[in-house]
Amino acid sequence: MISDEDKNRVRAATDLVALVQETVELRPRGHEFWGCCPFHGEKTPSFHIIPATQVWHCFGCGEGGDCFTYIMKRENLSFPESIRYLAERAGIELQEEASFTRRGTKRARLVEVCEATCDFYHTMLMRGKDGRGREYFASRGLGSDVCQRYRLGFAPGRGALVNHLRSQGFSPREMIDANVAIDRRGGLADRFYDRDMFPIFDEQGKCIAFGGRIMGAGEPKYLNTSETPLFHKKRNLYGFNWAKEHIVAANEAVVVEGYTDAIACWEGGIKNVVATLGTALTEHHVKTLTRFAKKIIYLFDGDNAGQKAAERAIQFVETGSIDLRCVILPDNMDPNDYVNANGGSALRQLLDESEPLLDFVFRKLEQRADASTPAGRARALEDACRLIYPLRASYMIDTYFVRIADLLGVDVDMVRTASKRVFNDVAREEEQAQQREAARERYQQNASRSTLRASREPMPAADFAPGIPPVDEEPYEPYDYLPAEAQGAVSVPFAESSVLPVAPAAAAPIYTDLERRSLAGERELLCLMTSHLDSFRPYGDRICEIDWVDPRHEAIAWAVLATPEGAGPAEVMDAARAVCEDAASLVSAGTIGVTSEHPTETNIVFLLDTLELNTLRRRMRTAQARLRSDSGMDAATRRELAIQATQDAARARELASAVEGVADPFRTLSEQLNQPSAASNA
Structure with a gap:
């Protein structure tokens, strides 16, 4: 239990203004400080602090209190946890009553294990006999000063770390719980071997986990610390301890997908950058970042994996008042390569030109x-x-x-x-x-x-x-499937607890109403064309204007028209079969020849008018959709589209008037048989 004396010592050592300014921009106003509330979205400052009394209050949401209530709300902590948090921040050691076990003792011990491991790996990199780690970092443009700045390291393996930690007084259980060593066949072995090491720090800058990149070939290429009491890859972000204050200052967070990508950005002058840890952006990451900024730019690699990551992030576009944007780097480059090739200022320009994530995802969907x-x-x-x-x-x-x-x-x-x-x-x-x-x-x-x-x-x-x-x-990485040896080890039979994925059936083709009518018209046209080919030849220029729905129909039409004048039905069908094996069934689907009493010339003009009308209507629908959804269209293009749509609408009215009163030939034969009176009206 924490005594009142300790509470007062922590409260006296905490400057509320400095604490709040870690994440909120405050401006003095008289004897008070004002800013936008970090706990609800607002544009006009209603959050204020009275330094003399060390209390805060927000007139917008009604929340208020002292340094403890503020940190409880900001960090989602209990009251005792908030006291320990601020005590640790101020460097105060709490004298908790001996009759109570101090919460956090195990955590503190595990942090010590990770810190000792970080120092060991760093020493092995900077002064170890094996120079491969130094060579790798140098090849990535990370010199000695960078390695020291970010405490990078090298893991030699072969029990070297276990021996070192044992000499420091750490127990096997502490090494295993911190996941820097594992128990294998009854023996203790180093968790990481022959890897360049990137220490992962918590928000206060204390080492809590590691990510290791293998030297040379091998799998997995990157290996992270497993889930521990200290580390959760779905919650933690690499470099957040360094980037936090810059995120607040810029009111913007940039998220990348790799350790070296984040380091390259920092070295290139872009400081408000964090990296995910072998996972996509999660809800916990978004909540953490939106405490400090309302704009998040996801900086993806230019490959397909980066674009898929962008699609997975779409689930967060409506989270609070967040402005979620993205940038895809050109030529399949990652941020590290791009900064090394073009410099941080070029990347900064790309970030300034970022587009809303939803717009990007729909644009990529349209492209593919x-x-x-x-x-x-x-x-x-x-x-x-x-x-x-x-x-x-x-x-x-x-x-x-x-x-x-x-x-x-x-x-x-x-x-x-x-x-x-x-x-x-x-x-x-x-x-x-x-x-x-x-x-x-x-x-x-x-x-x-x-x-x-x-x-x-x-x-x-x-x-x-x-x-x-x-x-x-x-050792405990999730399986994509349940291993065969799990049978009998689980409480339910394997056949009942695991459902094998079933490949989805191919989706049926989708036609709009206009396309269905056009398909019927195209087959009527082919049917009539194969029977009266020479009557169609003068209309070749109009046939060229048709936007065919079925490419097979178009191929048949041009193959038939290419036959010599006076060709007989057999020669015409041979030409059609040469380009489409289904030609016989396609050209026989029309019924206009047996249901219409109009002359052939009238039927030909009617079919061409109808197909052109449907083509224009589909074109106008596309133009309307583009005018409605393409916010990036320039004024000249928009004006050109609008003029074309107006001209198409006028022509469509002419065609609609021309076909008005002529019988509708787009009825199937079964419909004709069921409705003989309708056929006679034709």
């Missing part, structure tokens, strides 16, 4: 989606619905549906209907993944109990001797 074909549109619609699945509960979901509809040129109702099926599929896949994860955890718990029982036995002194085989594998 082949919306020109029904099958491509079906795949693109599936991808788009999966993309917005994390936002399915958003009140903005209809806006996303409209954007996808504009992107693919389909009706918004079609997107809304497809989303229900896709959302259900994704939810079912997530449930299956959770079942596999639960089974894996049960397996690991049983394996951990066996390891714990073995670890309770006394370790022989020989376990600390040099020569133990190097160990680099993750």
Whole structure:
């Protein structure tokens, strides 16, 4: 238990203004300091501190208190934890009552293990006999001064660290709990071997974990500390201790994906940079960063993995008042390569030109989606619905549906209907993944109990001797599947606890209503063309204006028109079959020849007018979607699109008037048989 005396000592040693200024920009106003509240979004400062009384209050959200309540709210700590946090910050040792076990003793001991390990690795890098670590860092442009600044190191392995930590008085259990050593076959071995080491620090700058890059070939290329009481890769960020004050000053955080990327940015003058630790951006990362800035720029590598990471981050676009943006580097470069090649100022310019994450993701979806074909549109619609699945509960979901509809040129109702099926599929896949994860955890718990029982036995002194085989594998890394040996180790049968993934069925082609009508018109045109080819030859220029929905139809049309004048039906069909093996079934789908009483010339003009009308309407829909969704379009392009749309609309009115009153030939033969009166009206 913490005494009142200790509480008062910590309170007296804490300057509330300095504490708040770590994350909030404050401006003096008379005898007070004012700033924007860090606990709710606001543009006009309503948060103020009275230095004389060391209290704070926000008139916007109504929160207030002293240094302890402030740190409780900022760091999400309990009251005793806030006192210990501030005591540690002020360098005060608390004299807790002996009748109570001080919380945090084990944590402090594990931090000491990590700090001692960090010093050892750094010494091995700077003065060790093995110079490969120094050579690697030099090849990445990281000289001696940089290695010292970021306490980089080298892990020789072979029990060297275990022996060193043992000489420092650390127990085997402490080494294992800090994950700098592991118990293997009853012996203690170094966790990292033959790797360049990047120490990972907490917000106060104390070492809590490590990331190691292998020397030369081998897997895994990067190996992080496993989850420990100190370290959680989904919560911690590399370099946050150095970047925090710069993030506050810039009101902007830049997130990269690698240690050397972050270091290159810092050395290039971009200080408000942090790196994720072998995982994508998580909700915990976003919450941590938004305590200090409302703008987060995700700086991705230019490869496909970087673009997929951008798509995974879309789930955070509606988190609070966050402005989530992204930059993709050109030529598949990573930030380290880009800074070394172009300098920090060039990267800073790219960051200043960052685009909203949602705009980027939809733009990339449009680039890779082949919306020109029904099958491509079906795949693109599936991808788009999966993309917005994390936002399915958003009140903005209809806006996303409209954007996808504009992107693919389909009706918004079609997107809304497809989303229900896709959302259900994704939810079912997530449930299956959770079942596999639960089974894996049960397996690991049983394996951990066996390891714990073995670890309770006394370790022989020989376990600390040099020569133990190097160990680099993750002993408790999650499986992508449940191992065969887990059968019988879990509480439920393997067949019931693990669901094998099933490959999704190919999506059916998607046609809009205009495209369905155009398809029917194209087949009617082919049917009539193969029967009355010479009557179609004068209309070649109009056929050139058709935007064909089915490329097979277009190929058949031009193959038929290429036959010599006066060609018979057999020669015409041979030309059609030469370019499409399905030609016979396609050209026989039309019914206008047997249902219409109009002359052939009238039917030809009607079909061409109708197909041109549908082409114009599809073109106008595309132009409207682009005008509505492309915010980056320049004024000249926008004006050109608007003029073209106006001209198309005028021509569409002419065509609609021309076909008005002429019988609709786009009825199937079955419809004709069921409705004989409609056929006679034709």
